[in-house]
Amino acid sequence: MRRVEESRAEEFQELRPLLFAIAYRILGGVGEAEDAVQETWLRYETSPTEPRSAKAFLSATVSRISIDVLRSARVRREEYVGPWFPEPLLTDPYSDPERSAELADSVSMAALLLLERLSPLERAVFVLREVFGFSFREIASAVERSEAACRQLAMQARRHMDAGRPRFAADRKEREQLAGRFFDAFKEGDVDGLTELLAADVTLVGDGGGKTPQWTTSVIGPEDVARVLAWLASQFARIGGVVEPQQVNGQPGAIFRDRDGKVLNALALDILDGRIQAIRTVINPDKLGHIGAVADVWAALREANQAHRPAN
Template identity: 45%
Template sequence: MLDLASAHDDLRPLMFSIAYRMLGSVAEAEDVVQEAFLKMHRHDRSTDGDSGSGRIDNLDAYATTVTTRIAIDTLRSARVRREQYVGPWLPEPIVATQDADPAHRLDQDETVTTAFLVVLEALSPTERAVFVLREVIGYSYADIAAVVDKSEANCRQILARAKRRISDAQLQSGPSREEADQLARELVAALAAADLNGLERLLATDVVFVGDGGGRAPAIQKPMVGVVAVARFLLGLMRAGEKFGVLLEISDANGQPALLTRAGDGALVGVLSIDVADGRIVALRNVLNPDKLGHLGPVGDLWELLSHR
């Protein structure tokens, strides 16, 4: 019988890494990991003392298979809920903190940025699984075929199709982290100084601002595009925030610079991720839905804050 209890801490980061990239949701990824462990325990008990082919020989491979299959099923049902979501849907942010759950300390590569996770939403569950297993986990096509129950040739075709869709999204090459952090600091300085011209110099001409309130917090219902509109909107948000004591904190979310918006008591009310390319900020994605922030600590009620302006 396998000692899954002792292997739990080693397996969980791998399993969470797969589930989070598949789902873009911390809560759903944690549910997938828990369900996968339960399934592995049940399988292990059912084969205890059995020398047949049902025994688990490679625990990492089995954990990957179980997690991926559950994540595929979860994503299929999640798609229905996301179609009914109020306003734009954004992934749940993972913010770098010293006391973060080890499973949440993902390898900070381009496949966990908010921009990339949004692009992955265009893939089917199977395409997303094949992409994650091949490009992130480094699985062979033979191993991927066994996980998703497809032929190796089919998996190659699925990956090629997934890459074309990702390429069609025209994700721009990322800057150095130093450049991105510098632009984040300049953004905060321009906002604090109410410097409209300075703010416009930081933003790309076709910059996009996306807000995710999910009907649970005030947010724009459609993406806003254009340097003038976004710059003026940001300054409006800053002026409103100052009236009820909101503070901005530069941080890191999903491997990219982000601004944490906190109420006067320190409760988190938003995570604004900053996408940078070619020396300009090209996208700002603001997660305000409190259901997506609860894993980060105490969450404030933005509706209540606004009502006391």
């Protein structure tokens, strides 16, 4: 019996990155995905029968759990204050060299927001089929629907996703170079430098969940977005903040930290056709704890304002 338990634990640990990757793409939350993976282990550990395929059993289990969690989460998201973004993911634990491009694109903020348009079942089917290449037989077992129904769900999901996807995507090297120029201009508060990098219909949107100071509506247009960014850069400099460029959800982005290294926000850039199309920043402290200790944004803002006041 002990040998069986050890074998199951080893199989689970080997497959854990895949299980998290599936759950995160279905749920859009790091904490929720980790909870789904843990619940999957508990069900596997206590299963009275030995499955023929640990991968099939665990993938099916984490998918069903994630579907159930997503159904309940939909209500909370409808009541969410302001724009809702996925919890930022800095490192995807699952890798597959043959599908690296698809994996990176599927975890982007833009892709995850498109997935929000799908029903929980459509979302799970799309993720399993289009991202991880599961067969329809495996998917049917996972979501407890017929293969024919899963094919229909996949077709519907693909149609919704294709309708919202941009037509032209930049290659990774181009995105990284443009992102580097963006953050250099941001640190300098260079309005003109920022403006020339932004698309004509660029949007700047923040997810604070009603818990942080933020703009209440999206900022649209290169001139307005550049001015807001330059103002934010000046406020950020006053508190000794540090911009830490890195991949956020598989795309160019950065973590913003205060002088003590605590996280203020995570920012992701949506870069297409040689321009920045969207800037999404997650400020809600509830969505940043997995990155590190979270700063008090209100205190940082007060400090910036005090530093701005002229001395008597």
